[in-house]
Amino acid sequence: MDATLIPPPPQRTYAQLRSRLTWTGAVLYPFMALLPAVSADRLAPGILPACGSALAAVLLVGLVRRRPMAALVVTLLVTALLPPAAKYHGPVWFVPFVAVDILLGYVVATRTLRASVVAVCLTFLTQCLTILGFTHGPNLIVIGTIALLALVTTCVVGLLGRERRRYATELRSHEVAEAITAERLRIARELHDQVAHSIGIIAIQAGVGSRVIETQPLEARAALRAIEATSRETLSGLRRTLVALRRSGPSAESEAAPYGPAPGLGELERLAATTTDAGVGVDLRWSGQRRQLPPDIDLSAYRIVQEALTNVVRHSGAGRCHVSVGFGEDELSVEIVDKGRGMRGTEPGVGFGITGMRERVALLHGEFSAGPLSGGGFRVAARLPLPEPTVAAADDAGVAGADVR
Structure with missing residues (x-):
């Protein structure tokens, strides 16, 4: 069977080509830099x-990115050889030191403090020896001053670049830490709101069953x-929560896993029925024109009612509670009131239910209040706040109305 040649990956081929160009430029640089000095005309330099x-x-651009210190040493050697190699000995042959200063600034901005x-x-000693060896008379002071100012300016610009890079790195790290904290709080709220209500119902039903199992089997x-x-x-x-957390990207495994829609206000009737089965009757009242809400607002409103009913079942001792949901033009209002004994330890820092509700409302830039009533209860x-309806939503509503008629 004939062997099939497999071409190398494109990235690897590009890296090899870039490496060859880098070292080719490093080899050609001394010749290309010294050639103008050797061929300069003495009469018209x-x-x-x-x-x-x-x-x-x-x-040397490629070498600078790979080995900046090596590139700086090569540049210093070549620029130090330029004045003796030139046929014309004058201050003009110190212009190539500008390239050295630019490269020095790059080293200061990107390398460690020790390397900088x-x-x-090294740059200061090389420039001083070159200037002292090939400059005489009044040009010595002028060229020395210019070289020193250029060196200081380069170092300052490099330090500013270093600080900017460090600040950008710290800012990215801070943003990542904030994102991780926000995600952890979101997961904690979801798990708390899902589990707390169900565990409370299970605990109450288990207590009822254990008391009547012998006398009332039904x-x-x-x-x-x-x-x-x-x-x-x-x-x-x-399971839906865990699947959502594990889905880092589209894959066959994530698509095969069931991932149902998040709950919303449309399931309040079922939530009220579950709470009633646990021994607390729920009077659910709607006001305003019910309409479809954004998913985040719909889920948050449902979780607030769910957590409030959980607190009523577990802490209030009330037989009934009232839940009111109002659809306004620019806001959604939710209110849960009971006439029980209230919650013990409602000060900040006790429990996670009220804290989670307050965080949900704050993320949506809303208003939240929770506390005991003067006549008893909680x-x-x-x-x-609700976003303004879009034109597309209005058109859909109009079409739906036409279909109903």
Whole structure:
């Protein structure tokens, strides 16, 4: 069977090509930098050969990204050889030191403090020896001053670049930490709201069943059925949450896993029925024109009612409670009121239910209040701002109305 040649991956081929170009430029740089100095005319030296020698440093761009210190050493050696190699000995042949200063600034901005100090000292000594060896008279002070100012300016710009990079890194780390904290709080709220209500119902039904199992077997059987239904619902909700957390991207495994829709205000009747089975009657009242809500507002409103009913069942001792949901033009209002004994330990920091409700409302820029009533009982109220309806939504509503007619 004939062997089939498998071409290398494109990324690997590109990396090999870039490496070859890098070292080719490093080898050609000394010749391209010294050539203008050797070929300069003694009678008409000009600044063009010196600028050509400075521009030859472009060949070291690849080496600068890989080995900036090695590139700096090569550039210093070449620029130190330029004045003795040039046929014309004048201040113009110190122009290539501009490339050295630019490279030094890059080293200061990207390398460690120790490497930066070594690079600055090496550059300063090389420039001083070159200027002292090939400059005489009044040009010595002028060129030395210019070289020193250029060196200091380069170091300052490099330090500013270093601080900017460090600040950007810290800012990204802070943003990542905030995102992780927000996600952890969201997961904690979801798990608490899902489990707390169901566990409270299960505990009450289990207590009822254990008390009447011998005297009222039918009531005990009903309590066990309620426990089974609530347990299955809780497991289904936890499974949806875990699937949502594990879905990092589209895959066959994630698509095969069941992932139902999140609960919303449309399931309040079922929630009220479950709470009634647990021994607390629920009077559910709607006001305003009911309409479809954004998923985050719909879920948050449902979780607030769910957690408030859980607190009524577990802490109030009331036989009934009132739940009011109002659809306004620009806000959704939710209120849960009971006439029980209230919650013990409602001060901040006790429990996670009220804290979770307050966090949900704050994320939606709404208003939240929870506390005992003057005549006894407890009240939870939330107001969530609603976005303005879009034109598409209005058109859909119009079409739906036409279909109904």
